[in-house]
Amino acid sequence: MTTLGKALRGAGLATLFMSTTALAQDDTIKVGILHSLSGTMAISETTLKDAMLMLIEEQNKKGGVNGKMLEPVVVDPASDWPLFAEKARELIEGEEVDVVFGCWTSVSRKSVLPVFEELNSILFYPVQYEGEESQRNVFYTGAAPNQQAIPAVDYLMNEEGVERWVLAGTDYVYPRTTNKILEAYLLAKGVAPEDIEINYTPFGHSDWQTIVSDIKDFGSAGKKTAVVSTINGDANVPFYKELGNQGISAEDIPVVAFSVGEEELSGLDTEPLVGHLAAWNYFMSVDTPENDAFIDSWIEFIGDENRVTNDPMEAHYIGFNMWVKAAEEAGTTDADAVIAALPGTEVPNLTGGISVMLPNHHITKPVLVGEIQDDGQFDVVWETDGLVPGDAWSDFLPESAPLKSDWVELNCGNFNTETETCGGA
Amino acid sequence: MPLILRSLCAAVMLCAATLAQAQSFDDLVPALPEGGFGERAQVVAQIAATGDDRAEAVLAALLEGDLHTLKSDGTVVIVTEVGRDDVATDPVTGADRGIVERRGSSKIRVNNSLRRVLRTAIGTLTLTHPDPNRRLEAADAAFKSADPDQFEILKTVLDGEQDRAVRTALSEALAVSALAGDAADESFKLAGIAILQSRGDQEAMAILRPIAEGDDPVLAPAAADAVTAMEQSQRLWGLAQNVWFGLSLGSVLLLAAIGLAITFGVMGVINMAHGELVMLGAYTTFAVQEAIRGSMPWLFDWSLLIAAPLAFLVAGGVGVAIERGCVRYLYGRPLETLLATWGISLILQQTVRSIFGPNNREVGNPSWMSGAFEIGQMTITYNRLWILIFSLAVFFVLLFVLKRTAIGLQMRAVTQNRPMAADMGIRTGWVDAMTFGLGAGIAGLAGVALSQIDNVSPNLGQSYIVDSFMIVVFGGAGSIWGTLAAAFSLGIANKFMEPWTGAVLAKILVLIFIILFIQKRPRGLFAVRGRAVDS
Numbered sequence: 001m002t003t004l005g006k007a008l009r010g011a012g013l014a015t016l017f018m019s020t021t022a023l024a025q026d027d028t029i030k031v032g033i034l035h036s037l038s039g040t041m042a043i044s045e046t047t048l049k050d051a052m053l054m055l056i057e058e059q060n061k062k063g064g065v066n067g068k069m070l071e072p073v074v075v076d077p078a079s080d081w082p083l084f085a086e087k088a089r090e091l092i093e094g095e096e097v098d099v100v101f102g103c104w105t106s107v108s109r110k111s112v113l114p115v116f117e118e119l120n121s122i123l124f125y126p127v128q129y130e131g132e133e134s135q136r137n138v139f140y141t142g143a144a145p146n147q148q149a150i151p152a153v154d155y156l157m158n159e160e161g162v163e164r165w166v167l168a169g170t171d172y173v174y175p176r177t178t179n180k181i182l183e184a185y186l187l188a189k190g191v192a193p194e195d196i197e198i199n200y201t202p203f204g205h206s207d208w209q210t211i212v213s214d215i216k217d218f219g220s221a222g223k224k225t226a227v228v229s230t231i232n233g234d235a236n237v238p239f240y241k242e243l244g245n246q247g248i249s250a251e252d253i254p255v256v257a258f259s260v261g262e263e264e265l266s267g268l269d270t271e272p273l274v275g276h277l278a279a280w281n282y283f284m285s286v287d288t289p290e291n292d293a294f295i296d297s298w299i300e301f302i303g304d305e306n307r308v309t310n311d312p313m314e315a316h317y318i319g320f321n322m323w324v325k326a327a328e329e330a331g332t333t334d335a336d337a338v339i340a341a342l343p344g345t346e347v348p349n350l351t352g353g354i355s356v357m358l359p360n361h362h363i364t365k366p367v368l369v370g371e372i373q374d375d376g377q378f379d380v381v382w383e384t385d386g387l388v389p390g391d392a393w394s395d396f397l398p399e400s401a402p403l404k405s406d407w408v409e410l411n412c413g414n415f416n417t418e419t420e421t422c423g424g425a
Numbered sequence: 426m427p428l429i430l431r432s433l434c435a436a437v438m439l440c441a442a443t444l445a446q447a448q449s450f451d452d453l454v455p456a457l458p459e460g461g462f463g464e465r466a467q468v469v470a471q472i473a474a475t476g477d478d479r480a481e482a483v484l485a486a487l488l489e490g491d492l493h494t495l496k497s498d499g500t501v502v503i504v505t506e507v508g509r510d511d512v513a514t515d516p517v518t519g520a521d522r523g524i525v526e527r528r529g530s531s532k533i534r535v536n537n538s539l540r541r542v543l544r545t546a547i548g549t550l551t552l553t554h555p556d557p558n559r560r561l562e563a564a565d566a567a568f569k570s571a572d573p574d575q576f577e578i579l580k581t582v583l584d585g586e587q588d589r590a591v592r593t594a595l596s597e598a599l600a601v602s603a604l605a606g607d608a609a610d611e612s613f614k615l616a617g618i619a620i621l622q623s624r625g626d627q628e629a630m631a632i633l634r635p636i637a638e639g640d641d642p643v644l645a646p647a648a649a650d651a652v653t654a655m656e657q658s659q660r661l662w663g664l665a666q667n668v669w670f671g672l673s674l675g676s677v678l679l680l681a682a683i684g685l686a687i688t689f690g691v692m693g694v695i696n697m698a699h700g701e702l703v704m705l706g707a708y709t710t711f712a713v714q715e716a717i718r719g720s721m722p723w724l725f726d727w728s729l730l731i732a733a734p735l736a737f738l739v740a741g742g743v744g745v746a747i748e749r750g751c752v753r754y755l756y757g758r759p760l761e762t763l764l765a766t767w768g769i770s771l772i773l774q775q776t777v778r779s780i781f782g783p784n785n786r787e788v789g790n791p792s793w794m795s796g797a798f799e800i801g802q803m804t805i806t807y808n809r810l811w812i813l814i815f816s817l818a819v820f821f822v823l824l825f826v827l828k829r830t831a832i833g834l835q836m837r838a839v840t841q842n843r844p845m846a847a848d849m850g851i852r853t854g855w856v857d858a859m860t861f862g863l864g865a866g867i868a869g870l871a872g873v874a875l876s877q878i879d880n881v882s883p884n885l886g887q888s889y890i891v892d893s894f895m896i897v898v899f900g901g902a903g904s905i906w907g908t909l910a911a912a913f914s915l916g917i918a919n920k921f922m923e924p925w926t927g928a929v930l931a932k933i934l935v936l937i938f939i940i941l942f943i944q945k946r947p948r949g950l951f952a953v954r955g956r957a958v959d960s
Contacts, residue, residue, distance in 0.1 A: 038775055040884050042783040160537060171929050201928040204888045206879045207677070209670040210923045213804070220627035222634040234888075237785060237880045245797055245806040251541050251569075269789055274490075275537045287531070371536055373490060381462070381536040 028071040029064070029333050031056055032091035034102025034112070034123075039079025040204075044233065044312075045104050047263060048126065049074060051313045052101050054301040055320045065327050073097055081111045088112040092119045098333040099124070099323055101316060106130060106173050113138065120335050124323065126315035128258060128280075130177035134392040134405035134413035137335070139342060140362045141319035142312060143281055144390040145181050149228070151367040152256050152279035153182060155382050156226045157189070160254060164195045164225040166215050171200040175230035178258070182228060184396040195223065205235045208242040216246065219253045227255040236260050240273055250275025250371070262308035265376045273372045281351070281365040282314035283378045288352040308376070314350050321347040322357055343408050353387050360405035360413075362390025450477040451517050454501050457487065458494045458533050465535075466542045473546035481550045483516045488543045493530035495522070504530060545570040549578065557588045564594035571632065573606020597624055601632055604644075615647055622651040626802060630655055662802035667920050673809040675916025676816040677878070679909060680871040681889040682896035683820060686908040687864035688744075690897050691840050694752055694861065695759055697766040699893060700886025701773035702865045705743060706736035706872020707881045708777060711786045726791040729873060736869035743773075744865020748858050770886070778883040788876040812874045819870055824905055826863070836860045840903070899939050901949030910950055915939075 033052045035045035056070045064070055073095045077084040084103065091097045092115070099122045103109045106129050116123050116137040128143040156162040167182055169175025179198055186196055197218055199211060219225035231239055236259070243255065249272075256277040262284050265273075284295065294317065299305050326341040327333045342357050349355045355363045364387035370378030393403035393414070402418040404410075412422035448456075453472050457465060469487070472480050486492040486503040493504045495513065502513035502522050513522035513530070535543065548566030551559045567575055579599040586592050600617030603609035609617070618636070621629040630652060637649035681703060688696045713732040717724045724731070747769055755762045790808060797806040827833040838846040839856045847853050872885070879885060896915065900907030915935055922931040943949070 037783075038778065040887075042778065043785065043882055043884075046783045199927055202932060204884070205928060206888060207670075207674050209673060209809070210667075210920055211928065213666065213670075214924065216627060220631040220634075222631045234785070234880045234882060234884065238878055241878060242806075245795070245808060246804055247797055250537050251544070254537055263784065266784060266787070268785070268787060275540060292528075379532070379534050381534065 027068055029066075029068045029327075030071050030073050030095055030097040032088075032095065032097035032100035032102070033072055033074045034077060034084065034087060034091065034100050035104065036079040036108075037074075037076040040233065041079040041104050041108075044263065045079075047310070048101075048104070048312055048316060050302060051298070051316050052320070054298060055317060057301070058297065059320075059324060065324050065333065066331060077108070081105075081107050084108040084111045085115050088115045088123075089119070092116075092121045097121070098327075098335070099338070101126070101319065103127070104312075109138070110173075122323070122335055122338060124316070124319035126312045126319060128311070130174045131181075131392055131394055132177060132397075132400055134360050134362075134407075136339065136361075136407055136413065138361060139319060139322075139357065140390065140392075141315040141322075143365060143367075144362055144392060145178055145394055146391045147281060147365050147367055147388050148258055148279050149178050149182055150185060150396075151384060151388070152258070152277070152369055153185065153228065155279075155369045156228075156254065156256060156277075159382065160226065161224050162226040162254075163191070163223040164218065164221060165191065165197070166218055166225065166227040167196065167198045167230070168211065168215075168227055169198075169200055169230035170203055170205070170232040170235060172203070172232070175200065175232070178230050179228075181394045181396050188396065201231070201235065203232070203235070205231075206238045208239045212239075212242045212246050212248065215253065216248060225253050227253060229255050229257040230259060231257070232259050233264075236264055237268055240268060240276070243276075244272030250277070256369070261310040261312075262377065263310045265372065266306075266308055268376070270372050270376050271374050274374050276372045277369055277381075278372070278378060279367060279369050280311040280378075281367060282311045282349070283368055283370045283380060284309045285370070285373075285377045285379060286351050286368070288350065290348060290352070291350040294350055318347055318349050318355050318363065322355075322363075326357075339407075355387065358389055359408040360390070360392045361407060362392055364389045450475045450480060454483060454517050457483075457492070457501055458499075462534075462536050462539050465533075466539050469539070469542055469546050473549055476550070479516060479519075481547060484543055484547050484550070486516065487533060487535060488540060488547065490532055490535065492516070492533045493525070494533060495525070495530050497529070501533070502530070541570070545572065549575070552578065552582045553585075557591055560586070560588070560591045561594055564591060564598050567598035568594065568601055568628075571601045571605045573602055573608060576602045576606060576608040596620055597629075604632065604636060611643055614644055618644070618647050618651050622655060625655050625658060627659075630659075659802055665801075666803045667924075668917060669803065669805060671917030671920035672913060673813060673916070674920055675913035676809075676813040677875065678892055678896050678916055679820065679912035680812070680816040680874055681868075682893040682900075682908055682912060683816075683823065683905075684864045684866075684868035684871060685893045686897050686900070686903075686905055687823075687867065688861055689894070690900075690902045690904070690908065691836065692857070692860055692864070693759075693902070694756075695763045695766065696752075696864075697763060697890065698747060698770040698773060699864075699868055700888075700890035701770045701777075702740045702744060702868035702886070703872040703875060703889055704777065704881075704883065704886040705740045705773070706869030707788070707876040707879075707885055708781060708786070708872070709736040709739045709869065710873045710876045711781075711788050711881050714788055725789070726793065728789075729791060729794075729877075733870055733873050736873045737866040738869075740869025740872065741862040741866030744868075745858050745862040747865070748861035752861065753854065753857060770890075774883045774886070781883075783883065786881040788881050790877055794877060808877050812877065815874050819867060820905070820909060823863075823867065827905065832856075832859060836863075895936070895939055898943065899949055901951040904949070904951035907949055907951030 033049050035049045036042050037046055037049060053072055056072045060069050073091060075087045075091060077087040088100065091100055101124045103112060103125050104127050109125055112123065113135055121137060123138045124141055125138055126141050128148050131144040165186060167179045169179055183196060215227055254275065254277055256279060258279060260278050261280060295309055298309055299307060322342060322345045325347060326338050326345050330337040330341040343359045344357065346354050346356045351366050353366055355365060357363050366387050367384045368380050369382040370380050373379055392405040393400040395401050402416055404415045404417050405413045406415060415422050448471060450472060453468055456468050469484060472484065491504050492501060494501055501516060503516050504511050504513050504525060511525040513525050515522055544566045548563040551563040554560050567579060579595060579602055583595045583599055586595055597620055600620040603613055603617045618633065621633055633648045633652050636644055637652050639645050685696065685699045688694050710732040713735060714728045717728050751765050752762060755765060794808040794811055797804050827836065835851050835856045838851060839853050843853055896911045897908055900911030919931050919935055922934055926934065
């Protein structure tokens with residue numbers, strides 16, 4: 001009861017602050033939040049909006065940044081990709097925010113890129129993505145393929161002895177690029193082409209009978225088989241339901257997913273899914289004091305003890321703290337100064353390590369492989385020894401292997417090391 | 426007391442156990458949390474080898490994730506849920522260790538390979554269990570482990586087994602075990618190949634294929650013949666399976682479209698909010714299940730039967746409200762109707778999002794809708810089977826209402842000739858509202874069924890709206906039978922194309938086919954006279 005009282009008082013104080021500071025515009029730093037609150041992606045992005053509000057509230061309790069309070073500005077791009085660009089422009093030009101945290105899908109990020117470049121602002125992008133990009137105004141706090149997909153495949157190959165692979169994905173840019181990288185990687189590892197099957201399904205696919213039975217069929221060749229899933233969003237629930245119903249257990253054919261986290265599992269009975277895997281850089285079940293504190297404050301902020309935390313939330317946690325640190329170091333929130341200060345910034349992550357912002361605008365993260373449990377959580381069964389630096393350009397694609405991103409020394413996002421020019425192949 | 430028990434146990438062990446047994450059960454259990462998964466697997470094998478009576482309970486608890494270590498003193502305990510508390514018991518002494526606090530214990534972790542080891546270990550312990558179902562499970566575990574060392578045990582157990590089903594499973598397990606090692610002679614292995622061939626499923630094929638590709642002069646050709654024969658029968662079963670998948674997809678399409686067949690097909694209203702009415706039905710199911718979970722958990726298996734009439738009323742009520750409040754002012758203006766109902770669909774979506782949140786809601790499957798059974802080499806999942814039955818039931822009830830009841834007669838009269846029907850004394854406005862309400866209510870029923878196979882989220886309806894219009898237009902607006910024929914033919918066509926073209930292209934091809942078909946027959950499969958046709 002007392003904590004509730006405290007929280008209420010805190011919230012009251014915060015709103016008081018906001019209303020007074022709203023009058024004195026110069027005394028606040030505006031932070032833009034660009035996440036869909038309606039439409040298809042609302043399911044994933046609404047949580048991130050709430051997480052950002054919590055982080056900002058906590059930072060304000062600590063006295064804000066550079067002596068100024070932070071003021072969140074929330075807009076709703078409604079899962080509509082062109083609207084993302086309009087809303088980004090509205091945030092930067094209209095609201096004059098100093099930094100934006102936002103986007104989920106790659107297509108929404110691609111849609112806002114030119115806006116951030118033109119208006120010279122900063123975007124923190126918190127979701128795992130397909131890589132092959134590095135932009136001066138964008139900081140990628142989610143995983144690049146070498147921080148998620150490749151280590152997960154390594155785990156299955158080494159620990160589970162998998163020899164046959166089904167790469168199943170939703171038909172859009174992230175799965176297609178990731179699968180291209182994975183296929184090149186598997187072939188380089190000596191997997192025969194006939195032991196790799198790739199299939200794509202439309203967004204929101206709900207009838208998985210044929211594909212699941214195909215997977216069963218593909219798995220009956222006498223070699224250990226696994227499914228690498230880049231199936232996105234809502235389509236996962238019917239996919240896992242069909243797997244459970246057709247009796248494919250994780251011990252027979254494990255499925256490792258890159259887009260399924262605690263949040264996605266909360267709409268699902270996970271009893272038949274125990275043992276299926278996910279690769280992330282953070283799990284809610286990780287047992288560290290930082291994580292316990294984060295979970296406690298999240299539950300208190302949201303007022304529902306059944307709410308879960310997930311990987312993109314941790315990415316925002318890291319990104320926000322990095323921005324705060326860089327802004328304090330630069331003594332200003334001016335975009336150019338913060339962009340220059342960010343590389344090299346170190347902040348603790350929630351899994352007990354220290355993440356650092358690299359010159360290529362990606363960060364170092366540990367890679368964890370977790371197995372789904374019957375309570376909707378993941379148990380970590382494997383993790384990398386140290387933190388893995390994010391690689392913007394995959395080494396396994398011939399066209400991107402010679403490319404290198406370095407905004408500190410080269411001031412270039414796609415420097416070609418063979419021709420020694422900036423500007424790609 | 427525990428001390429006496431311990432020493433007693435130790436004494437018994439000492440007498441009974443052979444000298445080869447390095448460690449006792451009592452020493453092995455505390456060793457479980459130590460080391461990585463590899464070490465744990467060795468300890469598990471040793472525990473199974475003790476043959477101790479308590480071993481099965483410990484291993485089962487480990488498999489279920491119920492074996493924890495207490496953070497206070499590091500002892501291994503089995504945690505069971507009693508009411509709202511977690512209670513710990515000592516697996517060695519059986520002593521009660523009291524209630525465990527949140528974060529007071531940590532689970533001993535297992536991964537997939539350890540789970541396989543555990544199932545095999547539990548299998549060897551339960552091969553002679555009194556319950557035949559447990560013996561069957563044990564035989565299946567032995568089949569999956571394909572362990573050559575189990576050959577002798579399986580042979581002995583098989584000789585003593587009486588139950589027919591268990592005997593079959595054991596002989597298959599024995600065949601796998603024989604083929605995996607050198608313990609059996611060639612004729613025994615050939616018999617094993619024959620046994621696996623008669624089993625005929627994909628798991629049997631997975632075992633025979635590597636042998637067929639091997640270089641054994643006798644076994645390889647025999648296994649290759651068996652695989653060829655099995656592949657042939659699987660191809661036939663594959664056709665049957667595709668037809669079943671198609672029927673199942675068709676039944677989902679039928680359910681989604683049948684309500685629209687009334688509002689759009691019969692009444693001619695382009696109802697873009699149809700999908701959201703389906704969603705309302707799904708959320709009604711969720712609400713009913715929540716209420717049942719909270720107060721009457723024993724009713725859970727009946728939740729869908731309770732939800733169905735409620736969903737009909739909720740969606741039907743919303744449908745009547747839409748018709749009375751909006752659509753009736755727009756009759757004869759299809760473009761405005763389209764825009765207005767599109768707006769209503771967005772309002773409904775966002776309302777649900779505000780009330781229930783944007784996340785997926787968990788709707789459980791009742792026990793009679795979970796799992797699958799097999800006919801030959803074909804897997805049929807119960808939820809799909811019940812949805813097929815349900816959709817046909819809804820279809821025939823609707824047909825009965827339209828053809829055999831007074832309200833159905835009035836609906837058809839108003840549809841065919843409104844002024845004449847009004848002259849006959851039919852309250853056309855009331856009939857309009859009821860017709861729209863019926864279509865909406867059926868959409869709600871569809872939601873109950875779809876909640877079993879799809880996400881229950883505010884976006885549920887959007888994914889079905891295009892398909893629904895496609896089915897109704899293809900079947901012929903106004904014809905209920907046309908909707909049935911269209912749903913099943915498109916379902917089956919889609920499923921036959923999918924393995925060749927992939928899911929994305931299959932969907933595109935179906936759309937192209939429909940466009941071409943509509944060019945040739947603009948009124949669909951079964952053309953009917955109605956208001957939609959006149960206008």
